[in-house]
Amino acid sequence: METERGRAWVPWLVTALVAVLAGLVLYLAHRNTTAADAAAVAAATRASEAEAAKLLLETKLASLEAERAKLSTEKDQLNTEKEQLSQTVQEQEAELSRLKATYEDLQDKMKKEIAEGAIRLTQNGGRIQVDLVDKVLFDSGDASISARGQEVLTRLGGVLSKVDDKLIQVSGHTDDSPPTQKLQATFPTNWELSVARAVNVVRFLQDKGGVPAKRMLAAGYGDTRPLAANASPQGRARNRRIELLLIPELAARRTTVLAKSTAAKPTAAKPAVLKKTKGGK
Known part of the structure; x- marks a missing residue:
């Protein structure tokens, strides 16, 4: 009789153990899911930051390229102005030479x-x-x-x-x-x-x-x-x-x-x- 009474709590124990194991499984599963989500979020954040850094570098590169093109254009313009100035100086020197010759000819005549x-x-x-x-x-x-x-x-x-x-x-x-x-x-x-x-x-x-x-x-x-x-x-x-x-x-x-x-x-x-x-x- 006592033996039967002693065995009566076993189902309850098994049920409790099953419940505990189920809770442990659910807990572990939840913890794994949360860790995976965190890892995914961190990966997405790193990817977003990398994309932003890439866009920033591309913007800077485009700006530098535009500046380089501007400087190249200014250089070409300066070279053109230099050539024109040199030609103007030569023309003025030739004009002064002709002017001097005409003036001296008039003085003589x-x-x-x-x-x-x-x-x-x-x-x-x-x-x-x-x-x-x-x-x-x-x-x-x-x-x-x-x-x-x-x-x-x-x-x-x-x-x-x-x-x-x-x-x-x-x-x-x-x-x-x-x-x-x-x-x-x-x-x-x-x-x-x-x-x-x-x-x-x-x-x-x-x-x-x-x-x-x-x-x-x-x-x-x-x-x-x-x-x-x-x-x-x-x-x-x-x-x-x-x-x-x-x-x-x-x-x-x-x-x-x-x-x-x-x-x-x-x-x-x-x-x-x-x-x-x-x-x-």
Whole structure:
């Protein structure tokens, strides 16, 4: 009887053992699953970090490549600018050499008039300016070129005809005294007189001096650009002049536009039908 009672708890023990074993199995299975999940999460995190690092490196590489391309372009531009600058320097040196040769040739050909003060020769900023007082070229009050003026312009044309890289602007200037009543029928104002004289000089340099017409222009400024005060005979004499300005081709376009906008039209004068008269300008 006692034996049967002793055996009665065995099923309970077995059941308890089975329950414990089942719980242990479930616990171990859960622990293994959690560890595997953690490992998977860690692996995914490492993969994500590696991908981010890869993207960062690719971004930096692309930035460096863009910078390299930019520097390469800038290098090419600098090389191009260097070549252009070198070419510009060579052209300027050649221009200065031609300018010097022209200036010295003018000094030699016109040395008599320069010594007399009848011609002023100046050089500034790549330009050569030849100022001829009116009495060298014209009789008083006349726009026709005198015999002496023709001789002077012939020598001057011999130099200018060899200048093929400059525009030659010929401008007439007067003092502030109006033309005499006798002259007003032909030259109502100093505008007409200054233009007529400039036109006649251009025509002579073309016809007798061999200077190409396409390299010259004529302008008249009347009494608007004096060199000296008109209060004295000496000052008025300085203001009555013909200016020849030799302008490099690049600057010539601007000067041409300026001259056309400020000078009187040559057709306003009648220089070809004049007779030499005494008195007046």
